[in-house]
Amino acid sequence: MSKLHLVFGGRVRDPQTLDFADPSALEVVGIFPDYASAEKAWRAAAQRTVDDAEMRFVVVHLHRLLEPDQLTPAG
Numbered sequence: 001m002s003k004l005h006l007v008f009g010g011r012v013r014d015p016q017t018l019d020f021a022d023p024s025a026l027e028v029v030g031i032f033p034d035y036a037s038a039e040k041a042w043r044a045a046a047q048r049t050v051d052d053a054e055m056r057f058v059v060v061h062l063h064r065l066l067e068p069d070q071l072t073p074a075g
Contacts, residue, residue: 002063005038006031009045009057018056029057 007029011021020026029045032038038059049055 002033003035004031004033004062004066005035006060006062007038007041007045007057008060009049009055011054012056015053015056018058020056021054027057031062035059035061 008026009029010023010026013019013021027045029041032041042057042059045057049057
């Protein structure tokens with residue numbers, strides 16, 4: 001399975017948190033097959049809004065959500 005990553009963002013209530021003010025207005029940048037391409041998309045989105053302290057973009061490791069058993073050591 002690919003190590004999928006989701007990049008999304010939006011306006012937050014407090015710039016030091018990830019408490020999104022309006023979840024229905026989130027911008028989905030895309031789903032990417034690896035961290036390198038997700039990071040590149042995240043940087044581009046963050047750079048677009050660099051002057052707006054209330055805008056945050058994040059990378060979510062979807063592969064960790066889809067295969068949680070692989071996070072714990074076997075045994």
